[in-house]
Amino acid sequence: MRATDLSELAAFVAVARHRSFRRASEERGVTASAISHAVSSLETRVGIRLLNRTTRSVSLTDAGAMLLAQLSPAFDEIGSALDALNRFRDTPFGKVRINAPNSVAPFVLGPVMGPLIQQNPNLELEIVATDRLVDIVDEGFDAGIRLGESLRAGMTAVKIKPRLRFSVVGSPAYFKTHRVPHTPADLQRHVCVRNLYPSGAAYAWTFSRHGKTIEFEPTGPISLDDHELMVDVALSGVALAYVWEARARPEVVSGRLVECLAPWSAPEEWLYLYYPTRKHISAGLRVVIDALRA
Secondary structure, X not given: OOHHHHHHHHHHHHXXXXXXXXXXXXXXXXXXXXXXXXXXXXXXXXXXXXXXXXXXXEEEOHHHHHHHHHHHHHHHHHHHHHHHHHHHXXXXXXXXXXXXOOOOHHHHOHHHHHHHHHHOXXXXXXXXXXXXXXXXXXXXXXXXXXXXXXXXXXXXXXXXXEEEOEEEEEXXXXXXXXXXXXXXXXXXXXXXXEEEOOOOOEEOEEEEEOXXXXXXXXXXXXXXXXXXXXXXXXXXXXXXXXXEHHXXXXXXHHOOOEEEOHHHOOOOEEEEEEEEOOOOOOHHHHHHHHHHHO
């Protein structure tokens, strides 16, 4: 097989996996036009259309789906073989792509990125922080981070640090017209932001004390899925917010926010890094996992 043949096949596999010429070009480190040219050359050479293209989407033809199914294991083996060379290097080499929610990425990844690169100068980290629900396989990520252990079949989950804790906060201006709540039951008399998952479903504020767990479901006029916005609403003085304690800490320390119900704070939540069970774990991903578990 010629080198050009392998390059064209690699371009096709990248586009087929991502369903995007742009994301395939980012993965391959070339321009989108170069990827498009390689795939077109492959289709011309085999005499069969492999991809359906529109201005908004890319999909596989039946022939393309069959070819991808047969090529994927081979390219996975090639990737594993190249990654095996890391045992002859002092530090891992290559890119690791990780998806994480906006709300937790700064607390989880922020402290480890600098040391990881310093200790592994041949490692390249690509972090995409979004609260959008992401299929890490379809979008070409090596791993994802999420709260909770509920994952689809075929995924392996690893507990990572830090464990995160929720906190109820409000501004001094808000408490000029409202009494500070001392128990979760007191929240019934307050204006509270409703917390949403990225899917749009609401989740309760959870509290725990002396082995007793209480859930409070706000009915306030504001519903948000972003902790930055929740903090902004609390700072504005119109409502209480239930946010990551680490996110609100600077405002609490400065006096711009007041923490409530600290004795009732919910138990710390575990975060999980997850990846496809059958996928080869690269040396780069292993050092990332080790750093996040330390």
